[in-house]
Amino acid sequence: MGLIVPAFFKPQVRAGRKVELDDKLCYCFHVSKRKVINHIRVHKPRVASQLSECGGAGTGCGWCVPFLKQCFVAATNDKDVEILLTAEEYEGQRADYRLAKNQ
Numbered sequence: 001m002g003l004i005v006p007a008f009f010k011p012q013v014r015a016g017r018k019v020e021l022d023d024k025l026c027y028c029f030h031v032s033k034r035k036v037i038n039h040i041r042v043h044k045p046r047v048a049s050q051l052s053e054c055g056g057a058g059t060g061c062g063w064c065v066p067f068l069k070q071c072f073v074a075a076t077n078d079k080d081v082e083i084l085l086t087a088e089e090y091e092g093q094r095a096d097y098r099l100a101k102n103q
């Protein structure tokens, strides 16, 4: 499966904990990776944008949208969803993204 990499993605290789199921994918609406994957499994959205019905995921700052799309593609193809950022990088880059967006 090809990876979807957002334009603002900063590839860095650092030690850290990978994004686990109970980590948030959408920080704006506190939606975990587990919730997104379960939503896809149960509700079978036809397009990634329907993940907004999963607790509003992706409808805030927009940071998580590329990752939601990545989850959608992987989960609908019965693939594991792997985020290529550590949990700390994910949270940190989201904070940077919000700061840059508010300038």
Ligand code: FES
Pocket (backbone or CB within 6 Å): 025, 026, 027, 028, 029, 057, 058, 059, 060, 061, 062, 063, 064, 065, 094
């Ligand atoms: S982190 Fe998901 S919309 Fe902001």
